[in-house]
Amino acid sequence: MKIYIGHITGTHGIKGELKVLSDFERQDLAFQKNQEIIINNNTHKITSVRKHQNKILITIDNLNDINLILKYINNDIYILRENLKLDTYLISELINYQVIENGETLGTVKEILIQKNGYLLKIYKNFYIPFVPNYIKKVDQINKTITTENAKELKL
Numbered sequence: 001m002k003i004y005i006g007h008i009t010g011t012h013g014i015k016g017e018l019k020v021l022s023d024f025e026r027q028d029l030a031f032q033k034n035q036e037i038i039i040n041n042n043t044h045k046i047t048s049v050r051k052h053q054n055k056i057l058i059t060i061d062n063l064n065d066i067n068l069i070l071k072y073i074n075n076d077i078y079i080l081r082e083n084l085k086l087d088t089y090l091i092s093e094l095i096n097y098q099v100i101e102n103g104e105t106l107g108t109v110k111e112i113l114i115q116k117n118g119y120l121l122k123i124y125k126n127f128y129i130p131f132v133p134n135y136i137k138k139v140d141q142i143n144k145t146i147t148t149e150n151a152k153e154l155k156l
Helices: 065-071
Strands: 003-012 019-022 036-039 042-052 055-060 074-081 098-101 104-115 117-123 127-130 137-139 145-148
Touching: 003 036, 003 055, 003 065, 104 127
Parallel strands: 098 145
Antiparallel strands: 003 019, 003 074, 019 055, 036 042, 036 074, 042 055, 098 104, 104 117, 117 127, 137 145
């Protein structure tokens, strides 16, 4: 399964670095040297990576000339889930999970909102639950459920 990890917004310098804007939750796993990524349905290998301001700068396939990378500007970057070598779930995978508290279904996760202090789960009909231990007690990937505590009081 392909997962969206960022968007190429431009270049940096003349030595072939691509500027990537990413809010992907596991940048540490996705943007690594020798990691395989997908741009325009073609696989590329990251040959260097570094942070610069709020962007990630990457070089792919040892392309060290700006003229060789201009064609990648304004493209999205994807990664195969299995290449992330995750030992847990991604927050983005919680969409459509059922939210349960004390045996009662509170709703279904419809969207994940990224906030400065973490994530908010948007439940059907504009009900929000912060993704923090005070509310989220268990995520069951097999049954696609999230068990909560004290989240019911957040309902409007």
